[in-house]
Each structure stands twice: as C-alpha cells, then as structure tokens.
Amino acid sequence: MIRFLVNTVINLASAAVALLIAGAVLDGVEVPVLGFVWAVLIFVVASGLLTPFIANMARKYAPAALGGIGLIATVVALWLATLFGGLTIRGVTDWILATVIVWLVTSLASWILFAVWGKKHLAARAEARGASRR
Numbered sequence: 001m002i003r004f005l006v007n008t009v010i011n012l013a014s015a016a017v018a019l020l021i022a023g024a025v026l027d028g029v030e031v032p033v034l035g036f037v038w039a040v041l042i043f044v045v046a047s048g049l050l051t052p053f054i055a056n057m058a059r060k061y062a063p064a065a066l067g068g069i070g071l072i073a074t075v076v077a078l079w080l081a082t083l084f085g086g087l088t089i090r091g092v093t094d095w096i097l098a099t100v101i102v103w104l105v106t107s108l109a110s111w112i113l114f115a116v117w118g119k120k121h122l123a124a125r126a127e128a129r130g131a132s133r134r
Contacts, residue, residue: 006117011048014109016040018102019087025101028094035086042085046077047106074103 019040023031031039051073058065058072065072078099081087089098 007114008044010110010113010117011044011106012040014106014113015044015047015102017109018105019043019081021105022098022101026089026094026097028090029098030088032086032088039081039085039087043077043081043087043102046080047073050076070107071099071103074106075099078102 016036019031019036022029051069054073054076055069058069075095078087078089078095082089089095
C-alpha cells in the first residue's frame with residue numbers, strides 16, 4: 001500500500017514537472033494555471049491506464065512497437081489532457097517535442113525519485129531489523 005502511494009505521488013510530481021518544462025521550453029505548449037492540476041491528473045490517470053493496455057496490444061499485434069510504448073502512451077495521455085485538461089499543444093513539431101520531453105522527464109524523474117525512496121526505505125527496514133535482533 002505504501003509503495004502504491006509513493007508511486008502515485010512520484011507520478012504526479014514527475015508529470016507536473018514534465019508539463020511545466022514542456023510549457024516553458026516550447027512556444028506551442030500552453031499549461032494554464034487554472035487547468036494545470038486537472039491536466040496533470042488526467043495525464044497521470046491516462047498514462048497509468050494506457051501503458052499496460054498499449055503494452056498488451058503491442059505485444060499481441062505489433063511486437064516491434066514494444067520499445068516505443070512509453071512514447072505512445074505519453075502522446076495519447078497528452079492528447080487526452082488537451083481534450084479534457086486545458087492543456088494546449090499546437091503544431092506537429094510541438095507535439096513531437098512535447099511527447100519526447102514529457103516522456104523523458106517523467107521517466108527519469110520517476111526512476112530517480114523511486115530509487116531515492118527505495119534506498120531510504122530499505123535502509124530504514126534494515127535498521128529496524130537490526131534493532132529488533134538486539
């Protein structure tokens with residue numbers, strides 16, 4: 001349960017940072033202040049639901065696409081966030097760059113943050129085990 005909650009917080013934080021970076025770097029990407037939270041929530045939920053679905057579909061029908069699952073799920077999640085979350089992306093170039101930026105930032109941030117949390121969590125568990133053996 002704790003792992004799920006930590007993973008959810010990490011996904012929300014990494015998506016928020018990724019959308020802010022894409023909005024700051026790309027002229028065709030607008031992340032409105034009022035729609036920001038909604039866009040992040042839609043992106044995280046859509047990404048979380050779509051990634052396993054797209055992975056299963058790719059494994060079944062297009063095994064060559066397995067390497068690009070994260071990018072495919074990211075572009076679909078961004079598209080849903082533009083439909084329902086107030087996020088705006090204009091132009092093919094901005095769509096491609098926003099997808100790559102958001103995918104890269106969320107992947108790296110999630111990996112790094114989960115590694116940091118995991119290291120602290122494992123150290124705390126080891127310390128607790130050591131204390132209980134005394």
